[in-house]
Amino acid sequence: MNTRRLFLRHSALAMAGFGTAPLWMQRALHAASTPSRKKILVSIFQRGAADGLNIIVPFAERGYYDARPTIAVPEPGKPEGALDLNGRFGLHPALAPLKKLYDDKQLAIVTATGSPDPTRSHFDAQDYMESGTPGRKSTRDGWLNRALRAEPQASPVRAVSIGPRLPRSLRGPNAAVALNAVADFRVQEESAGMALESMYTASRDTQLSGAGKETFEALKLLESLRKQNYSPANGARYPQGRLGPSLMQIAQLIKAGVGLEVAFADMGGWDHHTNEMAQLPNMLREFGGALAAFAQDMGDRMADIVLVTMSEFGRTVHENGNRGTDHGHANSMFVIGGPVAGGAIHGTWPGLNRDQLYEGRDLAITTDFRDVLSELATSHLGVANAAALFPGFQPASKPLGLLHA
Amino acid sequence: MKLSNRFTLFAAALSCAALLQVGGAATAWDKKLKGDEKTLHALNRLGFGPRPGDLEAVKKLGLDKWIDRQLNPSAIPETAALTERLEPLDSVRLSMSDMTAKYPPQQLIRAFANAKGRSNSPANNMTGEQRKNLEQLAERYRTQREKKDSGAAAPKPPRPDLRGVLTPQQARTLLRGTPEEKAKLFASLTPDQRQKLIAAAPPGMRGMKDAPPELRREVMAKTAPQLLVTTDLIENKLYRAIYSERQLEEVLVDFWFNHFNVYLNKGPVRHLTTSYERDAIRPHVLGKFKDMVLATAQHPAMLYYLDNWQSVDPAALQNMQRRARRAGLKIPNRARGLNENYGRELLELHTLGVDGGYSQQDVIEVARCFTGWTIATVLNDPKFQFIDRVHDKGEKTVLGQKIASGGGQEDALRVIDIVSSHPSTAKFVSRKLAQRFVADEPPQALLDRMAATFLKTNGDLREVMRTMIASREFFSDAAYRAKMKSPFEMVVSAARAIDADVDSALALSRAIDELGQPLYRKEEPTGYYNTAEEWVSTAGLLARMNFSLSLAQGKLNGVKIDEAKLAAADPQAAARALLHTEPSASTRATLEKGLEGKPPTPALMAGLVLGSPEFQRR
Structure with missing residues (x-):
């Protein structure tokens, strides 16, 4: 499908023959000398198709309660009821920390959004969303990599994902770093590290030498950071699990001013085919807690940061036979940050009557997820060419107005 | 040369590679491997890479005969090295129902604890001893839950209560001693102390992780049977991959x-x-x-x-x-x-x-x-x-x-x-197999032949494998060292290459986690993908390098390396012994140059070879 991409990227490097240049040094110097208040976009993927209808609850819709006799979130005011946002929609009660961000106008929500491709396969849908090209499997790179401008002097850690593997969203021609934890990002013996660096840098295995170079450049830049004991500011407390610690690493990188521009983190486990309400609240506590802790930790720096969440598709409007939901279509997205025109719910609500549903069973999509992302990439990151960001996609003529003008 | 525009170069490389693909593909898939390369390729693709002596053994037997035996594994006798290691892992041989009785799952313990005193508790098919064990587990569960409910601040993971079991000096050793001191302590325990220590062991095995395998096993059975079952499962997989002749x-x-x-x-x-x-x-x-x-x-x-x-x-x-x-x-x-x-x-x-x-x-x-x-x-x-x-x-x-x-x-x-x-199934299965055994992008002609065999033989997987192995594409220059090792393949092939003596496979399992492929813990039904992109990342490469250095220098708990066998003074010989092929010019140059001008120890040299780009491919 797209397996030669890295090879090609690193062939490009090999052809350029810059293997001997101490690029990291230039980059590090550059990173140190430029004011590091870059605009930053953080992308968060909820893998497994989160149940958007139980996250942003359409409590004013009779059809919602009819379709979900045992797993609906009660109306605001009732025990365990939704947290009212605008009289029509409410947050799941486990997302209380996000309610505060909404009230502070730092959080905007897009409902009935997603990928227009009809697939209900987790893998294909994630692939389409991360490549940014629904229905097209031959796309080589990810949208978040394309959102970076090709810059010779860019920091080696301008694009970072947390975890051992580089996600599809960040693969592509621009260097991108995967790291488990800043504190462990090193070769355990310094002299061995130097030997390995020279092996990888000089290797004719273009794929490995390219990744090797990126590894050692990033390693040098993060060296001083590694030894610092990071403690979050403003009393922020990141929840345990996967997303909290990931966002804390990202926060540390941003504050260190190493030139971060885009970051990626993910959280799995949203595929609730059975007994959904036994699992979803805990997951949302972790999810909302992590996002809120990040915003709190970053404090004033949130002025430069936009954070966006997505999930490959939504889930069926009707609950299934096992108090769960099956694979559906539209979902919702959160947009968080200082530049965000928050405290608002965006997107056209298509309704939950049977004739309003996609294929008679799922929430219909009224906002293409690429409209959300291209608005953020152009207005916030300053991506000039939105057409190249999402090839073959014609953005809506009127922006959603997710960010302050 | 200054990199002026990475993106343009990327695009340029795309078109160059596309040309190469069209112009060069036919020859690379047609060019046959010969001699040692062919044998090495077979060991790398149809197995987890050679152990010392394997290449010679296969040559002596004849490659075709070796392949034929691999396709009929039940006729291959297993070595003592494997059977000895599998012997203690009794849970891997139990039926589901016996396993549940002997090593009750957490859900059963919970259900039993909650159904205290009721006759229809879910454990009626157990022997008396097993029932007693379940009662004790349920009791532990209740105590822990009460502690948790009462909000008592428990240290994480909790310390074992060692008063009356060990002397204060011994307790300090257990929690903070060096591996050698701990080994001495465990060896010195009286049978009575041993039993008391097992009873006092906390969840999370605090202080017990360095215990000898039998003691660790006993502690797990008494305190965390689910951990024992998982440990056995993982050790079974790793021991077989490392030591099995099949x-x-x-x-x-x-x-x-x-x-x-x-x-x-x-x-x-x-x-x-x-x-x-x-x-x-x-x-x-x-x-x-x-x-x-x-x-x-x-x-x-x-x-x-x-x-x-x-x-x-x-x-x-x-x-x-x-x-x-x-x-x-x-x-x-x-x-x-x-x-x-x-x-x-x-x-x-x-x-x-x-x-x-x-x-x-x-x-x-x-x-x-x-x-x-x-x-x-x-x-x-x-x-x-x-x-x-x-x-x-x-x-x-x-x-x-x-x-x-x-x-x-x-x-x-x-x-x-x-x-x-x-x-569609014939095509899908053939493609997936070829992607594991031949190349990330296997040639369509090969896939067609494999799919045809699948349909003709009613989905006989041995025959599909035969078609694939007998193809010109399988033993071709284009396939040779074209596949990136998955984390599991990397760790196992390194342990095999260096002839590691593994007593406990847990450190290897942790390394595989860090390389990005936790065993039996891929949450999504897709499983792990099988292409290089999945595994090549900065974090993944660092983890590979660090694992290689730890393994070769004997720093992994339960994994012994015989330094005498590594003592090759000549870096080139060291590289050849582990890679079974000439190291690349850059790897050779680095090894010869040494570390900061000093020659590395044989163990460090081996670590560098295992961490080198060459060893990441199969």
Whole structure:
């Protein structure tokens, strides 16, 4: 499908023959000398198709309660009821920390959004969303990599994902770093590290030498950071699990001013085919807690940061036979940050009557997820060419107005 | 040269490579491997890479004969090195029901603790001793829960209460001593102290991780049986991969488990995975594909993981509930209707593939056919069961074929027939196999031949493998060292290359986690992808380098390296011994230059070779 991409990227490097240049040094110097208040976009993927209808609850819709006799979130005011946002929609009660961000106008929500491709396969849908090209499997790179401008002097850690593997969203021609934890990002013996660096840098295995170079450049830049004991500011407390610690690493990188521009983190486990309400609240506590802790930790720096969440598709409007939901279509997205025109719910609500549903069973999509992302990439990151960001996609003529003008 | 525009170069490289692809592809796939390269290639692809002496042994036996034996693994005797290591892992040989009795799952312990004193507690089929063990486990569970509920601040993980078991000096050693001091302490324990220590061991094995294997096992059985079951499962996999002579079988078990993936941490799946791999996957890896589909479809691990055990015909259920109400009975409210999860993944991931030509309606029809395929008793005696009264009796149409109304268990058997022999399945399975064994982008001509064999032989996987191995593409220059090792393959091949003496495979398992492929813990039904992109990342490379340095220098707990065997003074010889081929100029130059001008120790040199770019490929 797209397996030669890295090879090609690193062939490009090999052809350029810059293997001997101490690029990291230039980059590090550059990173140190430029004011590091870059605009930053953080992308968060909820893998497994989160149940958007139980996250942003359409409590004013009779059809919602009819379709979900045992797993609906009660109306605001009732025990365990939704947290009212605008009289029509409410947050799941486990997302209380996000309610505060909404009230502070730092959080905007897009409902009935997603990928227009009809697939209900987790893998294909994630692939389409991360490549940014629904229905097209031959796309080589990810949208978040394309959102970076090709810059010779860019920091080696301008694009970072947390975890051992580089996600599809960040693969592509621009260097991108995967790291488990800043504190462990090193070769355990310094002299061995130097030997390995020279092996990888000089290797004719273009794929490995390219990744090797990126590894050692990033390693040098993060060296001083590694030894610092990071403690979050403003009393922020990141929840345990996967997303909290990931966002804390990202926060540390941003504050260190190493030139971060885009970051990626993910959280799995949203595929609730059975007994959904036994699992979803805990997951949302972790999810909302992590996002809120990040915003709190970053404090004033949130002025430069936009954070966006997505999930490959939504889930069926009707609950299934096992108090769960099956694979559906539209979902919702959160947009968080200082530049965000928050405290608002965006997107056209298509309704939950049977004739309003996609294929008679799922929430219909009224906002293409690429409209959300291209608005953020152009207005916030300053991506000039939105057409190249999402090839073959014609953005809506009127922006959603997710960010302050 | 200054990099002016990476993006332009990327684009330029794209077009260059495209030209190479068209112009050069035919020759690279046509160019045959010869001699040692061919043997090495076979050991790297049909096994987890050579151990010292393997190359010579295969040459002596004859490569064709070796391949033939690998395709008929039951005739290959196992070595003492393997059988000795598997012997203590008794849980891997237990049936699901015996395993549950001997090493009760957490869910059973909880249920038993909650049902205290009631006669119908879910543990009636146990021996007296096993029941006593369960009672003790339940007691521990209750105590811990009470502690948790009372909000007492417990240190994490809790310390063992060692008063009256060890002297203060001994306790300090247990918690903070060096590995040598701990070994001395464990050896000095009296039988009485040993028993008391086991009783005092806290959850999380604090202080006990460095205990000798038998003691650790005993502690796990008494305190955390689920940990023992998982540990055995992982050690079984690693020992077999490292020491088994049936290398192809182990490669295939890894491949097919991943194809029919289940996730260890989903509730009781933890206790079902051992049997799943042993009974549903292993017997069929060189057998009929359809048998493997059936075995996985009926295995409690899969039934639970993809939720089919709860999928029932909604109408049938309503009838039952009505009847039950009239009779004054209660029906458990768990299962209430159709669940599409298994039906979809059967089509998308197990058989036809996502582009195999099925619709959402096919998913629903398949799910209807599988209603009533469930698990008899998940907790204490898990086994497949078909319950006719919750089966959807209506007519169904699957991939254009009618399945008449009024059927029972045979509806889903018919589905398995249809999907297992479908041309899309032949293509999908062939491509996936070729991607593991030949190249990330295997040539279409090879896939066509493999798919043809699949269809002609009714999905005989041994014959599909034969077609693939006998192809010119398999032993071709284009395939040679073209595959990136997965983390599991990397760790196992390194342990084999360096002839590691592994007493405990847990450190290796942790390394595999860090490289990015936690064993039995891929949550998504897709399993892990099998291409280089999945594994090449900055974090992954660093983890590979660090693992290599630790392994070769004997720093991994439970993994011994014989330095005497490594003592090759000449870096080139060291590289040759581990890579079985000439090291690249850059690797050789680095090894010769040494570290900061000083020659590295043989162990460090071996670590550098294992961490080198060359060793990451197979």
